[in-house]
Amino acid sequence: MIYIHKTGSVNRKEGEELDVKAAWKVVSPKMIRRTDRFIQLALLGAYKAVGDNVLDKGTALYMASGQGNLAVFKRLRDQRYIHKQPPKPVDFINSLSNTAGFYVAQYFGIYGKNLNVSRQGLVAETTLLLAQNDLELGKEQQILVGGVDELQEPVAFTKRTLGICDERLLGEGSNWMLLSAQQEGALASIDVVKKQMHAADVKECLHTLDKSCKVAFGLRCSKEMIDELLDGAERERFVYEASCGFYETATLYALNSFINEGEGELLFIENYKENFRLIKVNTLPRF
Amino acid sequence: MQKNRVFVNAYESLSCAGNTAELMAAIYSKQSGITIDTSYMSEHQAGLGSFAPNEFFSSLTSVTQEVLDKSNLDDFNNTLLIVGSSVGGIGKSEQIFFKEKNYKKINPKEHAISVISDALNREFGFKDSRSISTACTSSANAMMLAQRLINLGAYDNVLVVGADALCYTTVCGFQALGVLSTQKCTPFQKDREGMNVAEGIAALLIQNVQTDESVELCGSAGSSDAFHMTNPDPEAGGAIACMQKAIEDAGLKTTDIDYVNAHGTGTQANDAVEALAVETLFTHNPYLSSTKAITGHTLGAAGALEAIISCEVIKQQRIAPQTSLSDAENDKVNLPLEAVEKEIKYVISNSFAFGGNNTAIIFGALK
Helix, strand or coil, X not given: CEEEEEEEEEXXXXXXXXXXXXXXXXXXXXXXCCCCHHHHHHHHHHHHHHCCCCCCCCCEEEEEECXXXXXXXXXXXXXXXXXXXCCCHHHHXXXXXXXXXXXXXXXXXXXXXXXXXXXXXXXXXXXXXXXXXXXXXXXXXXXXEEEEECCCCCHHHHHHXXXXXXXXXXXXXXXXXXXXXXXXXXXXXXXXXXXXXXXXXXXXXXXXXXXXXXXXECCCCCHHHXXXXXXXXXXXXXXXXXXXXECCCHHHHHHHHHHHHCCCEEEEEEEECXXXXXXXXXXXXXX | CCXXXXXXXXXXXEECCEEHHHHHHHHHHCCCCCEEECCCCCCCCEEEECCCCCCHHHHHHHHHHHHHHHCCCCCCCCCEEEEECCCCCHHHHHHXXXXXXXXXXXXXXXXXXXXXXXXXXXXXXXXXXXXECCHHHHHHHHHHHHHHHHHHCCCCEEEEEEEECCCHHHHHHHHHCCCECCCCCCCCECCCCCECEECEEEEEEEECCCCCCCEEEEEEEEEECCCCCCCCCCCCHHHHHHHHHHHHHCCCCHHXXXXXXXXXXXXXXXXXXHHHHHHHHCCCCCEEECCHHHHCECHHHHHHHXXXXXXXXXXXXXXXXXXXXXXXXXXXXXCCCCCEECCCCEEEEEEEECCCEEEEEEEECCC
């Protein structure tokens, strides 16, 4: 069993404003030079989780992103193809997938393994599973896990890229949690179910689930899919969707929201192309 | 917890030095695959490693098929795919742009890191897939994750693929940083000029069963310098930490290591710090060499490609020589100028990346 010790989230829905640089100035007087908005978003979310606490130096950092830092790629393409200039060194460096993770590690002074996981669909779930595996194996003692995705304009183009229908609002977020195998002082336990499931397995799981356990569904689960999975079963839902537009790592926002607002047990279900991943979170008494 | 042992059971690669057999012949005969090129930057010449322009994705499929043919599997349906890449599909987007002169026909899904796993999934139908992107440690980290998943019993079979194609963004980006060499790179040489960007594909089937062809993946570890985005910690703290942790993970002592396959890019910063790390950590002066003098720096593919080289060094019981070296900067490390035949039990392979991202993997001969 592994445990969540700290959580922090920055979350914005399409149509809302989020001045990341200004928000960062509020929380930290230390400006991070040469960073762009994606990196600042990562830093801000991680700070919301860690604050001014000093982390163990051996803490590892696993960062997930569905889309990565796409804005910097547009800048690089414009430099090369429109302005016929070589890439600006700072943009080339910021285009590396692990740059945001570096700045977070540097800011908090952590020297453990620093990993970036990229994937369309279930990227937060598989990153949490990797962290859980490494903690269970004792390969890492503590891992700062984050998910960062930035809303890209134009929205219609991004929706097409993500395979999201026109009605759904997009969002962005930087959601982080500090995990370890130690229970003492933890906010919640977390269990990422190792087996990837099909719909029939999920239905079975929902039917045998304790009645007191709340259920939440990922943003890739359509209303029809949810109805099909519940199959008439009465389940208390944890609703986070109203404050969250679509982005690939929104799962971490849902889990953080439950830990901060809810109490008890949550089963979180997400899918990608009808392959399902389940995560169980159980809040612990807080003193 | 009882951990499953982890074995590298089949592999194949493609780099500017050819397939794995050709690559090893080139390494032992010190024949670099790098060519001097001006096609990416007409105003600058650079040493680059290319194998087949515009055939990257077909090569990716054929290398993967060769691994399947060499394996004990009928298909990859019960195999996890972990891809390590830093470039993904950027080269494809660039080709479309050059043809169309605008962005409209660029499909962002074909631009992402995951385009490599998507392409392989379409062809081979893997059980599941992950993509790791941590710049030049990408496929080394993929190897580490494969080891841990098999240790844990989460999967029986993992195919690690390191793959990066040459593209304008990386060639011109490294040029902008001032680290490209105009000539074939000269790792660990006193007056080295810089690195050679190269393309490469390397695929390794990693399993929980031992075969006659197995090399054991004994240990791995990662660390973060958290020091500077492009420069390593000059005291080599991160490099030493990851090698030390990997040796502990393998249950070995530093004196058990017979050969260090260096990251050795040929840049001033990397080679000085890596030599210092090896000098500091290993008191018994194991052999050290960088095979990037032959292959160039294949970026996200380098960890997997050098994992294959490390396995071959163990199988052939022959240390890879340091090509293009005449005047070593650090005379306290043991850089062999010619191939050395000796008993080799354990090899450590280093991969370091921008962001101070360090990974070390240890391979062992079967006992």
